[in-house]
Amino acid sequence: MGKTIAEKIIQAHLVAGEMTVGSEIALRIDQTLTQDATGTMAYLEFESMGIPRVKTELSVAYVDHNTLQCGFENADDHRYLQTVAAKYGVQFSRPGNGICHQVHLERFGKPGKTLIGSDSHTPTAGGLGMLAFGAGGMDVAVAMGGGAYYITMPRQYRVNLTGELRPHVTAKDVSLELLRRLSVKGGVGVLVEWGGPGVKTLSVPERATITNMGAELGATTSIFPSDENTQAFLAAQGRVQDYTPLAADDDAQYDRVIEIDLSKLEPLVACPHSPDNVVPVGSLKGVKVDQVCIGSCTNSSLQDMKKVAAILRGKTVAPHVSLSISPGSRQVLNMLAESGELNDILLSGARLLECACGPCIGMGFSPPSGGVSLRTFNRNFHGRSGTRDGQVYLVSPETAALSAITGYITDPQGLELPPQRTMPAYFHVDDSALLPPPDEAEARDVEVLRGPNIKEFPTCAPLGDTLTAEVVLTVGDNITTDHIMPAGAKILPYRSNIPYLSRFCFEVCDPTFPERAAAAGTGIIVGGENYGQGSSREHAALVPMYLGVRCVLAKSFARIHAANLINAGILPLTFADAADGDAVKQGSRLTINNIAEGLAKGSLTVTDETSGRQFTVCCDFTERQQRILACGGLLNYTKEGGV
Ligand code: MIC
Ligand code: SF4
Numbered sequence: 296m297g298k299t300i301a302e303k304i305i306q307a308h309l310v311a312g313e314m315t316v317g318s319e320i321a322l323r324i325d326q327t328l329t330q331d332a333t334g335t336m337a338y339l340e341f342e343s344m345g346i347p348r349v350k351t352e353l354s355v356a357y358v359d360h361n362t363l364q365c366g367f368e369n370a371d372d373h374r375y376l377q378t379v380a381a382k383y384g385v386q387f388s389r390p391g392n393g394i395c396h397q398v399h400l401e402r403f404g405k406p407g408k409t410l411i412g413s414d415s416h417t418p419t420a421g422g423l424g425m426l427a428f429g430a431g432g433m434d435v436a437v438a439m440g441g442g443a444y445y446i447t448m449p450r451q452y453r454v455n456l457t458g459e460l461r462p463h464v465t466a467k468d469v470s471l472e473l474l475r476r477l478s479v480k481g482g483v484g485v486l487v488e489w490g491g492p493g494v495k496t497l498s499v500p501e502r503a504t505i506t507n508m509g510a511e512l513g514a515t516t517s518i519f520p521s522d523e524n525t526q527a528f529l530a531a532q533g534r535v536q537d538y539t540p541l542a543a544d545d546d547a548q549y550d551r552v553i554e555i556d557l558s559k560l561e562p563l564v565a566c567p568h569s570p571d572n573v574v575p576v577g578s579l580k581g582v583k584v585d586q587v588c589i590g591s592c593t594n595s596s597l598q599d600m601k602k603v604a605a606i607l608r609g610k611t612v613a614p615h616v617s618l619s620i621s622p623g624s625r626q627v628l629n630m631l632a633e634s635g636e637l638n639d640i641l642l643s644g645a646r647l648l649e650c651a652c653g654p655c656i657g658m659g660f661s662p663p664s665g666g667v668s669l670r671t672f673n674r675n676f677h678g679r680s681g682t683r684d685g686q687v688y689l690v691s692p693e694t695a696a697l698s699a700i701t702g703y704i705t706d707p708q709g710l711e712l713p714p715q716r717t718m719p720a721y722f723h724v725d726d727s728a729l730l731p732p733p734d735e736a737e738a739r740d741v742e743v744l745r746g747p748n749i750k751e752f753p754t755c756a757p758l759g760d761t762l763t764a765e766v767v768l769t770v771g772d773n774i775t776t777d778h779i780m781p782a783g784a785k786i787l788p789y790r791s792n793i794p795y796l797s798r799f800c801f802e803v804c805d806p807t808f809p810e811r812a813a814a815a816g817t818g819i820i821v822g823g824e825n826y827g828q829g830s831s832r833e834h835a836a837l838v839p840m841y842l843g844v845r846c847v848l849a850k851s852f853a854r855i856h857a858a859n860l861i862n863a864g865i866l867p868l869t870f871a872d873a874a875d876g877d878a879v880k881q882g883s884r885l886t887i888n889n890i891a892e893g894l895a896k897g898s899l900t901v902t903d904e905t906s907g908r909q910f911t912v913c914c915d916f917t918e919r920q921q922r923i924l925a926c927g928g929l930l931n932y933t934k935e936g937g938v
Pocket of ligand 2: 414592
C-alpha cells in the first residue's frame with residue numbers, strides 16, 4: 296500500500312510504536328526551536344537534566360515574544376537565553392531578528408526532517424515539507440537531550456486543492472475556509488496533508504500561512520509536499536542543498552478527503568472571539584474599524600508585505616484608524632527597505648513595529664475600549680489583544696490594508712491592482728543576528744547569566760492512590776490557554792516566575808480563582824469540550840499545578856495541553872458521559888480511589904461526596920504516561936531515569 300508524506304517521514308524517524316491510528320509513537324527529532332516566552336522554562340528544564348550539549352542536528356533559541364523591555368525582566372531573560380544557548384550548543388536568534396516561525400522557514404527548515412518547538416505554530420514549517428509539532432517546553436527539553444517525542448498516531452486528512460486563487464483571495468482565506476468547515480476542534484487528533492493540482496499554484500510562504508493556521512483547527516500538524524516551488528524557495532534563500540522532493544504515493548490512504556476548489560473561494564473574516572467564527576468579508580461591509588495590525592507568524596512574509604505596500608502606495612490611512620506593520624523578519628524588513636516599498640508603507644501613515652510577535656500576543660498596540668481591530672493574525676481569543684472588550688477580526692493582508700485606507704471593513708475583490716504573488720529570485724541573506732554556538736571546548740567556559748526574575752521551578756509530589764479534592768472551578772467549552780494563563784505585556788515578562796504568574800491564572804473567567812485554589816490546597820477543575828486549545832504554553836499546566844490542581848475533568852482535551860498536564864503531573868480525565876460534566880458543581884468535593892489500577896485499565900470511578908453521585912471517567916494513557924503521572928510529572932520521571 297502507498298504511503299502519505301507524513302507516513303514516509305514518520306517511518307524514517309520511528310523509535311518505538313507502530314503507525315496505527317490512536318497508538319503511541321515515539322519519533323527521533325532532528326531540529327528543535329524555542330521562543331523566549333516558553334524558552335526560559337524549557338532551558339531551565341534542560342539544565343536540570345544535566346546533559347552537557349544538545350544532541351539534535353540543530354536547535355535554535357529565538358527571542359520574539361517578550362521584546363518590550365519595560366524593566367529588567369525581559370532583558371535578563373534575553374541574556375539568560377543567549378548564554379544558555381551558547382553553553383549548550385544552541386543557535387541564538389537575537390531580539391529583532393524576527394518571529395521564530397518566519398526565520399525558521401527562511402534559514403533552517405528542511406523538507407523531510409522532524410522539528411518540535413515550544414510554540415503551537417511550529418507546524419508552520421510544514422509549508423516546507425517538514426513534519427513539525429508544537430509541544431510543551433519540557434518535551435522540547437527532552438528532545439534537545441536526544442530523547443524521543445511521543446505522540447498519538449493521528450488520523451490523516453487529505454485536503455485536495457484544485458483550481459487557482461482569484462486575485463485578492465489569499466492563502467489566509469484557504470485557512471479560514473477550512474476553519475469554517477471543520478471548527479476549532481475539527482482537527483483534534485488529525486494530521487492534515489495538503490495535496491492535489493492546486494498545490495503547485497501556492498508558494499512556500501503561502502503554504503506556510505496555511506500550515507500555520509492548522510494549529511487553530513487543533514490539528515496535530517499540517518504538511519505540504521516538497522516540490523519545485525520548495526526548491527525555488529530554498530534556492531532563493533541560498534540553500535538549495537537542503538532541498539529533497541517529497542510527495543504522497545498515488546495510492547496513499549487517508550481517513551478523510553476534503554475538496555477545496557481555490558477558484559471558488561472569496562475573502563473571508565473570522566469574527567470575535569474565535570478563529571472559526573468565519574463569514575465572507577463582503578457581509579461585514581461598512582463595519583467601522585479602529586485599528587489594523589499586519590504581521591504575525593501567519594502573514595508577515597515578504598510576499599505579504601509587498602502586497603500590502605502595493606495597496607498602501609500613494610494612499611493615506613483613514614484618520615480614525617491606527618495601522619501597525621510588523622515585518623516577520625529582518626530579511627523581510629531589509630528587502631522592503633532596499634526596494635523602496637518600506638517607504639510606501641511609512642508614507643501611508645502606518646506605524647512600523649519591531650520584527651516580532653508584538654500585538655499578536657498583546658505585547659503593545661492593544662485596541663481602544665470596545666475597539667474593532669482587524670488583524671492578519673491567527674487568534675482572536677477573548678482578551679488576548681490586551682483589551683478585555685476589544686473586538687478582533689482575523690483577515691488577509693489585502694483586506695487589512697484596504698480597510699485601513701477606507702476605515703471600514705472592505706472586500707478587496709475588484710480592487711484594481713496587479714496581483715503581487717511572485718516569489719523573488721533571491722532573498723537578501725544576512726545571518727548576522729543569528730549567533731552560532733561556540734564549539735564544545737569553548738562552551739565549557741561560558742557562564743550562564745540568570746536574573747532575579749528566574750524563580751525556582753515548581754515541583755509536584757508523586758500521585759497517591761486516592762485523590763480527594765474540591766472542584767475549584769467549572770468552565771465551558773473551548774477554554775483556551777489564554778483563559779487559563781493569560782499573556783500580554785504586563786504578565787509575559789514573568790514566564791520564569793510561576794508564583795507571580797499564578798496571581799493571573801483564569802483571570803478572564805474568574806479573578807477569584809487563584810486565591811480560592813491556593814486556599815483549597817488541592818483542587819480539581821471541570822471543563823467542557825476542547826479544554827486547553829490554543830497555545831503550547833506549559834505555564835497553563837505548571838501554574839494550576841503550583842496552585843494545587845491535581846486533576847482536570849473535561850469532555851475532551853486539546854492535544855498539546857493534555858500532554859502538558861501529564862508532564863506537570865496533573866491528571867487529564869475525560870467524562871465517559873458528557874452529561875456528567877454538566878452535573879458537577881463548583882465547590883463539590885470529589886474522591887477518586889484506586890488510581891493506579893484505574894489508570895492501567897483505562898477508567899476510574901469518581902464519587903461526588905456532595906451530591907452522592909458516582910460517575911466514570913476515561914483515561915487512555917500509555918504505560919509511560921502512567922509512570923510520568925505516578926512520579927508527579929516528566930521532570931521527576933526523567934530525573935528518576937525514565938525515558
Ligand atoms: C501564542 O500564539 O499563543 C503563543 C504566545 O505564541 C504561544 C506560546 C506562548 O504562550 O508562549 C503558542 O502559540 O504556543
Ligand atoms: Fe508570535 Fe502570534 Fe505567532 Fe504566537 S501566533 S508565535 S504570538 S506571532
